[in-house]
Amino acid sequence: MPLPFLASLYFDGLPPWFPDPIRLLKVSTALTTIAATKWYTSGRSNGSERDMHGRVVLMTGGTSGIGAATAADLAQRGAQLVLLTRQPPTDPFLVEYIDDLRARTANQMIYAEQVDLADLYSVRQFATRWIDNAPPRRLDMIVLCAATMVPPGGRRVETAEGVEMTWMVNFLANFHLLGILSPAIRAQPFDRDVRIVVPTCSSYISAPKLDGGEEQQQQLVGKKKGGKDGQDWTPGKAYARSKLALMTFAKAYQKHLDAYIRPDELPMNAKVVIVDPGLARSPGTRRWLTRGSLWGLLLYLVFYPFAWLFLKSCEMAAQSLLFATMESSLVRPPGARLIKECMEVDCARKDVEDEEVAKKLWESSDKLIEWIEKEQAVKRARAKKEQEKKDEEAKKEQEKKDEAAKNAAQVEEIESLLGAIKTGKAKEAQKKNGKKGKAGGNIWGRPTHSPLRNSSHCHPVFFTNKLRRPPLHVLSGSQSSPVAHGYVYQDAPRGGEKSAGPRL
Numbered sequence: 309m310p311l312p313f314l315a316s317l318y319f320d321g322l323p324p325w326f327p328d329p330i331r332l333l334k335v336s337t338a339l340t341t342i343a344a345t346k347w348y349t350s351g352r353s354n355g356s357e358r359d360m361h362g363r364v365v366l367m368t369g370g371t372s373g374i375g376a377a378t379a380a381d382l383a384q385r386g387a388q389l390v391l392l393t394r395q396p397p398t399d400p401f402l403v404e405y406i407d408d409l410r411a412r413t414a415n416q417m418i419y420a421e422q423v424d425l426a427d428l429y430s431v432r433q434f435a436t437r438w439i440d441n442a443p444p445r446r447l448d449m450i451v452l453c454a455a456t457m458v459p460p461g462g463r464r465v466e467t468a469e470g471v472e473m474t475w476m477v478n479f480l481a482n483f484h485l486l487g488i489l490s491p492a493i494r495a496q497p498f499d500r501d502v503r504i505v506v507p508t509c510s511s512y513i514s515a516p517k518l519d520g521g522e523e524q525q526q527q528l529v530g531k532k533k534g535g536k537d538g539q540d541w542t543p544g545k546a547y548a549r550s551k552l553a554l555m556t557f558a559k560a561y562q563k564h565l566d567a568y569i570r571p572d573e574l575p576m577n578a579k580v581v582i583v584d585p586g587l588a589r590s591p592g593t594r595r596w597l598t599r600g601s602l603w604g605l606l607l608y609l610v611f612y613p614f615a616w617l618f619l620k621s622c623e624m625a626a627q628s629l630l631f632a633t634m635e636s637s638l639v640r641p642p643g644a645r646l647i648k649e650c651m652e653v654d655c656a657r658k659d660v661e662d663e664e665v666a667k668k669l670w671e672s673s674d675k676l677i678e679w680i681e682k683e684q685a686v687k688r689a690r691a692k693k694e695q696e697k698k699d700e701e702a703k704k705e706q707e708k709k710d711e712a713a714k715n716a717a718q719v720e721e722i723e724s725l726l727g728a729i730k731t732g733k734a735k736e737a738q739k740k741n742g743k744k745g746k747a748g749g750n751i752w753g754r755p756t757h758s759p760l761r762n763s764s765h766c767h768p769v770f771f772t773n774k775l776r777r778p779p780l781h782v783l784s785g786s787q788s789s790p791v792a793h794g795y796v797y798q799d800a801p802r803g804g805e806k807s808a809g810p811r812l
C-alpha cells in the first residue's frame with residue numbers, strides 16, 4: 309500500500325486533495341511558534357518534593373489566584389492550612405470555599421482565621437492570639453500571598469486607620485504580622501525547617517527610590533493625619549514601591565532571625581524566601597487589566613487568546629512558590645534568596661540589600677504603627693464608653709417604659725373591677741324592680757341566649773378578668789352537674805306555681 313502511494317507521488321506529483329505545501333509550512337510554523345511561546349511563558353514546573361503531612365502553614369491570600377493554587381497544592385500534600393482571610397470564618401462563601409477545598413484535596417485540616425490586612429488592629433488580634441500559647445504552637449511556614457492593587461487611573465484609597473491601602477496591605481500589614489509572630493518563629497525547635505515565603509513582583513525594579521525614613525512614611529498616611537502625599541501617587545508606583553519595601557524588609561527580617569541566639573545555642577534555621585511568580589491570569593491581574601469596568605471585561609474576553617498565550621495560569625505561577633516551600637537546598641544559608649521560575653536569581657536592584665534603608669524603613673514603620681495603634685486605642689476606648697453610656701440610657705428608658713406599662717395594667721384592672729361592681733349593682737337593682745323576667749333570663753338568673761361557657765354572664769359581679777374561672781364546658785350526664793363544677797346557684801324565684809327549677 310505505501311509503495312504504490314509513494315510511487316504515484318514520485319511519478320505524478322502531489323495528489324489534488326493534498327494542501328498547498330507553502331500554506332502547510334506557514335500553518336505549521338505558526339502553530340509551532342504559538343506552542344513554543346506558550347511553553348516559554350508558562351514557565352518552569354516545580355520538581356522539588358517535601359513531605360508536608362502535619363506541617364502547619366499560615367497563609368494570607370489563599371482564597372484567590374496564585375495563593376489559592378498554592379493552598380490547593382499544599383493541602384493535597386497533607387499540610388495543615390490556616391488561611392488568614394479578610395472575611396470571618398462564618399462567611400457563607402468562605403465556608404463553601406473551604407468545604408470545596410477539603411473535598412478536592414481530601415484534607416480536613418484546613419481552617420480560616422479572620423485577619424483583615426487593611427486593619428492593624430485585626431492583624432494584632434490574630435498574631436497575639438497565636439503567640440499567646442504555652443508551649444509555643446507548631447509553625448512550619450508563613451506564605452504571604454495577599455496583595456492589593458488599584459487599577460490604572462484609579463483613585464488613591466485609604467484604610468479606616470488612614471494609611472494608603474496598597475502600602476498597608478502589601479507592606480505594613482506583613483511587617484506587623486511578622487513582627488508579632490517573630491517569637492513564635494524563633495521558638496520552633498532547631499531541627500524544624502521553618503520558611504517565610506514572600507511573593508513579590510518584578511515591578512519592584514521600576515519603583516521610585518526607597519528612602520525608608522519617616523518623611524516617606526508620612527507621605528503614605530492620609531492627608532487628614534498630616535501626610536503630604538498625593539503629588540506623585542499613581543497606582544503603579546504605589547504597588548511597585550510597596551513590593552520594593554517588602555523585599556527590603558524581607559532581607560532585613562532574615563538578618564533579624566539570624567541574629568537571634570537560641571537558648572540552646574543552636575543555629576537559627578528559619579529562612580525567608582522571596583518569590584517572583586511571574587505574570588498570571590489571576591483575578592488580581594484581571595481587575596488590573598479590565599480597570600474594574602464592564603467594557604474592560606468585554607475587551608478582556610475578546611482578547612483572551614492573547615492573555616492565554618502570554619500570561620501563566622495560576623497553577624503554573626504557583627510553581628515557584630511551591631519550589632520555595634519545598635526545595636531542600638533553600639535551608640542552607642544565606643536566606644532571603646530571590647526565586648523566579650523555580651531557580652535562584654539575583655535581585656535587579658542593589659538598594660534591596662541596603663542596610664541603611666532597611667533600618668530606617670524598620671524604625672519608621674514601627675513608629676507609624678505605634679502612632680496609629682495608640683490613636684485607634686483611644687478611639688476604641690472612647691467608642692466603648694459612648695456605647696456603654698448609650699446602653700445605660702437605653703436600659704433606663706426600658707425600665708421607665710416597663711414601669712409605665714405596669715401602672716397602666718394596674719389602673720386597667722382596678723377600672724374593670726369597678727365596672728364589674730357597677731354592673732352587678734345595676735342588675736341587683738333591676739332584680740328588685742321585678743324586671744328580671746322581662747330581661748329574658750331563666751330561672752338561674754342567666755340570660756337565655758347566653759351559653760353556659762360564657763362565665764362573664766354568670767358572675768359579672770365577683771370575677772374580674774384575672775380572677776375568672778376557666779370556661780365551663782357543658783357536658784352530658786353526671787359530669788354536667790353544675791355542682792360538680794363548683795357553680796354557685798341562685799335560688800329559683802319562689803311563689804310562682806309555674807316555676808319548676810331545682811332547689812338546692
Ligand SMILES: NC(=O)c1ccc[n+]([C@@H]2O[C@H](COP(=O)([O-])OP(=O)(O)OC[C@H]3O[C@@H](n4cnc5c(N)ncnc54)[C@H](OP(=O)(O)O)[C@@H]3O)[C@@H](O)[C@H]2O)c1
Nearest residue numbers: 369371372373374394424425426454455509587588590592
Ligand atoms: N498575578 C500576577 O500576575 C502577579 C505577578 C507578580 C506577583 N504577584 C504576586 O502574587 C501574589 C498573589 O497575586 P494574585 O494576583 O493571585 O492576587 P489576587 O488574585 O488579587 O488575590 C489577592 C488575595 O489577597 C487577599 N487580600 C486582598 N486584600 C486583603 C485584605 N485587606 N485582607 C486580607 N486579604 C486580602 C484577597 O482576599 P479576598 O479573596 O478576600 O479578596 C486574595 O485572596 C501577590 O502577592 C502578588 O503581588 C502576582
